[in-house]
Amino acid sequence: MHVRDTQESGTRARTRQAIIDAAIEVLGQNPTASLGEIAVAANVGRTTLHRYFPERSDLLKALSAEGMSRLDRAADNARLDEGTGADALRRLCHEYFELGSLLSLIFSEPQLIDDADWSEQGACDPRLRTLVERGHRDGTIDPELPATWVQSVLWSQLYAGWSYLADTHISRYEALRLVARTLGGAIAPKG
């Protein structure tokens, strides 16, 4: 078949996805993992990995795209424009928590995701910014907290919850409950 096979389903697309998935998993655990380890995790030879991603940086670029895409989907699922700001943030937290290992990866390699769209200083996802500003207005998010800080708190709590889940033998549900509870308190307007 002489087709160009850019993004249609096929052997190549499946292998490529397997490598990306494995990379997220492995690099999430250990950001300095070698390409060999990633190849093993993907059930693929190192040669094959190099065929798809000639240089390490090529793989990282693909991971960046994949990460952004998953973040976008999660944000869509959270229906950020419905309900109060705090409720929307809670839903976003829930959706992000499902991202699993990707949380660790993003946390240890923030530059993978630091979208160039966001202004250089005080970078912040614009959707999150509007969400927080809505929360400020509707009185469900502490107006003393800038959107950028709310974003920091959200991510640090997510990461804490995810590693807490990995370190202890708590259930996924319980971990998310703890995160939601502390995050809710953290952003709530104070007396």
Place this chain on the structure above:
Amino acid sequence: MHVRDTQESGTRARTRQAIIDAAIEVLGQNPTASLGEIAVAANVGRTTLHRYFPERSDLLKALSAEGMSRLDRAADNARLDEGTGADALRRLCHEYFELGSLLSLIFSEPQLIDDADWSEQGACDPRLRTLVERGHRDGTIDPELPATWVQSVLWSQLYAGWSYLADTHISRYEALRLVARTLGGAIAPKG
């Protein structure tokens, strides 16, 4: 001078400390930094660094000891047995925040200070545990939050605050205020 020079003040002790301080700074920024970079930051030749710490692991052991010592001093300064649980935690947060780069280092290399004293599963600083339990009893810390989770939240907030301070051009005072505010809300008992 044929003295043993174990921990008295002297050229060796000063050089050794300079290396340790530089290592905390450099490794806090980039956990994969080379020994050469650390030596440069310490204004010391790589040869000298190797004289004090023959292997990388030796330096890491020294960093572990130094880190523990600073943590202990910070905890002492916080007078953890005075006032309510929440107040003590707030003071501890304040003291820890002063640790600066050490926060990043501990956060990226937790095994450096994961004290073997702490029980393997659900590891937790015993002083923090008693503090949190006091907070549970005196009604200033949400009884739904186990001590281990409070510890996770404390550290993740400290790290978030520290990197927020590094990323934005906010004042140290403002950053600490944000951390204290969100941490306070996070652990507060919920209506």
Place this chain on the structure above:
DNA sequence: CTACAGTGGAGCACCGGTGTTCCACAAGGG
């Protein structure tokens, strides 16, 4: 002045990860 502690540059071998090439093998489509 002499002796010695402390330093640090230069150079070396070693090791692991990387990027690349070559070739053998299996599956499926003409």
Place this chain on the structure above:
DNA sequence: CCCTTGTGGAACACCGGTGCTCCACTGTAG
């Protein structure tokens, strides 16, 4: 059946960090 596509083992050179040795330099105590 042959030929293309995808694969992956093996081997190679390269590079950077590491651990080590040797030696020249400086400063200070005796």
